[in-house]
Amino acid sequence: MIQSASPLARRLLLRRLFGAVGASTLSYSVPFSAAAVIKISQKSVAYQDHPEGDKRCDKCMQFQPPNGCKMVDGSISPNGYCRLFVLNKQAAMRTKALASTV
Amino acid sequence: MRSRRLTTILVLTAILVIGLDPRRANTLPLYARQTGQPCATCHTAFLELTPFGRRFKLGGYTLDGGDWKGPPFAVMLQPTFTNTQTAQPGGAAGFGVNNNFVLQQASLFTGGKITDNLGAFIQGTYDGVDHRFAWDNTDIRLAKQVNVDGHTLLWGATVNNNPTVQDVWNTIPAWSFPFISSRLAPMPTASTFIEQVYAQQVAGFSGYSFLDDTFYLEFGGYWSLGTNTQRALGIIPTGESPIDGIAPYWRVAAEPIWGKNAWEIGTFGLASKVVPMGIVGTGTDSFTDIGIDTQYQYLGDPHTVTARLAWIHENHNTSASQTLGLADNSNNQLRSLNASVSYIYDSTWSLTAGRVSVGGTADATLYGTFTGSPNSAGYIFELAYLPFSHGGPSFWPWLNFRIGLQYTHWNKFDGATTNIDGMGRNASGNNTFFAYIWTMF
Numbered sequence: 001m002i003q004s005a006s007p008l009a010r011r012l013l014l015r016r017l018f019g020a021v022g023a024s025t026l027s028y029s030v031p032f033s034a035a036a037v038i039k040i041s042q043k044s045v046a047y048q049d050h051p052e053g054d055k056r057c058d059k060c061m062q063f064q065p066p067n068g069c070k071m072v073d074g075s076i077s078p079n080g081y082c083r084l085f086v087l088n089k090q091a092a093m094r095t096k097a098l099a100s101t102v
Numbered sequence: 103m104r105s106r107r108l109t110t111i112l113v114l115t116a117i118l119v120i121g122l123d124p125r126r127a128n129t130l131p132l133y134a135r136q137t138g139q140p141c142a143t144c145h146t147a148f149l150e151l152t153p154f155g156r157r158f159k160l161g162g163y164t165l166d167g168g169d170w171k172g173p174p175f176a177v178m179l180q181p182t183f184t185n186t187q188t189a190q191p192g193g194a195a196g197f198g199v200n201n202n203f204v205l206q207q208a209s210l211f212t213g214g215k216i217t218d219n220l221g222a223f224i225q226g227t228y229d230g231v232d233h234r235f236a237w238d239n240t241d242i243r244l245a246k247q248v249n250v251d252g253h254t255l256l257w258g259a260t261v262n263n264n265p266t267v268q269d270v271w272n273t274i275p276a277w278s279f280p281f282i283s284s285r286l287a288p289m290p291t292a293s294t295f296i297e298q299v300y301a302q303q304v305a306g307f308s309g310y311s312f313l314d315d316t317f318y319l320e321f322g323g324y325w326s327l328g329t330n331t332q333r334a335l336g337i338i339p340t341g342e343s344p345i346d347g348i349a350p351y352w353r354v355a356a357e358p359i360w361g362k363n364a365w366e367i368g369t370f371g372l373a374s375k376v377v378p379m380g381i382v383g384t385g386t387d388s389f390t391d392i393g394i395d396t397q398y399q400y401l402g403d404p405h406t407v408t409a410r411l412a413w414i415h416e417n418h419n420t421s422a423s424q425t426l427g428l429a430d431n432s433n434n435q436l437r438s439l440n441a442s443v444s445y446i447y448d449s450t451w452s453l454t455a456g457r458v459s460v461g462g463t464a465d466a467t468l469y470g471t472f473t474g475s476p477n478s479a480g481y482i483f484e485l486a487y488l489p490f491s492h493g494g495p496s497f498w499p500w501l502n503f504r505i506g507l508q509y510t511h512w513n514k515f516d517g518a519t520t521n522i523d524g525m526g527r528n529a530s531g532n533n534t535f536f537a538y539i540w541t542m543f
Contacts, residue, residue: 038161041315044153070167
């Protein structure tokens with residue numbers, strides 16, 4: 001059975017709640033210093049600089065041309081591969097269309 | 103009712119603060135939606151983390167890459183079935199003596215990326231056995247990464263409500279095997295303090311660093327929340343032994359990764375003075391829990407193997423409890439072991455065998471067992487099927503299930519193999535068959 005909180009507890013909780021909201025608001029209004037977005041190391045996702053079958057970084061939705069990735073740190077080869085590979089359907093369609101025109 | 107209203111206010115405020123930030127409205131889905139990755143990227147078989155999953159958490163849940171535009175919520179449901187070898191007369195209120203179906207938990211999650219360096223994991227849970235809603239595991243982090251002289255340093259701070267909930271390896275208590283257990287099966291009476299005794303009863307703050315993607319160091323402290331605050335959050339504090347002051351918490355680990363292998367070795371601990379049963383006037387007890395742990399993962403495709411081991415030693419000074427008549431001895435020790443091995447095929451089938459044990463000095467008054475001994479030991483076997491770890495059905499790609507069958511075999515329970523309760527019940531009577539459909543969406 002849930003027990004009722006006392007008026008003192010409610011006041012205390014609400015005070016802390018509003019304090020937390022205030023602190024959050026303040027933190028949002030103060031811009032963080034130009035810290036880089038945190039990315040994952042190449043080692044932890046088993047990055048390799050060659051494809052895995054037909055899976056290549058330039059077909060992945062996380063790839064940022066010419067040699068970057070939204071998630072993985074460092075320089076990324078378009079021909080590379082890692083465990084995070086997720087097919088970018090638009091890029092795959094473009095590749096397919098180019099192949100069919102050749 | 104008032105307490106429920108306050109809990110509702112708290113949850114709604116959290117939603118407003120985290121979910122409706124106008125600058126970040128497009129980047130706050132929960133993790134799979136936020137990152138655009140399937141479950142299998144962060145989990146070998148949820149909830150066990152991969153190296154990527156660990157770094158996502160250490161990075162403050164901030165990494166994105168998905169194109170989800172909706173609000174940052176997720177839901178978890180755990181319908182379960184429990185059978186014990188011998189019926190349990192006088193079991194949980196409202197349930198039969200055996201063969202019980204129950205929606206064990208229903209949880210709502212929110213959090214994810216708030217800013218480039220701030221993120222959260224926030225869980226609220228309806229307990230289907232106790233029939234009440236309460237806050238659950240919560241971890242709010244600030245994290246940054248710097249490169250110094252060829253070295254990468256990820257550092258951050260966490261505010262959380264459960265010692266070890268902030269940890270990223272599946273060896274130590276908050277996230278260790280078994281990842282789900284029956285709430286309707288008997289469990290050993292004794293456990294060390296760091297093994298979830300203070301979950302959701304405390305607040306903690308710690309700072310951490312992760313150097314060169316290998317060396318992890320964390321130090322912080324926990325303090326007990328007031329009883330009225332706990333009640334307002336849905337926790338019933340009756341019978342708690344609150345922390346007196348601040349309890350230091352520490353964690354040191356190293357995780358080299360090579361090829362498809364990741365191997366972690368570390369130590370962790372929590373120490374505190376405690377007020378036995380919250381009764382003041384006779385001084386305090388104290389405890390020191392020191393653990394060592396190791397985890398090895400082979401991350402092949404499609405074969406994955408994880409081996410985990412954690413051992414905890416607790417020294418418990420119970421002089422105040424002894425004065426109050428709550429303990430026979432002025433000092434007790436406990437040792438806890440949790441070892442398990444999982445084979446996972448294609449992030450879809452998971453087979454795990456585990457050994458759990460707790461042992462230490464006998465103290466009939468402290469533990470309340472018939473034998474006076476805290477000793478228990480058993481094996482746990484589990485088969486689980488996760489059909490959607492690589493992506494769910496087209497109508498909701500983030501749907502996943504962990505459909506599991508778990509069997510627990512007790513060699514010893516509360517100090518004995520036979521007649522564990524003085525009424526002829528044997529340890530094997532607590533052997534448990536547990537089935538569940540753990541659903542996430």
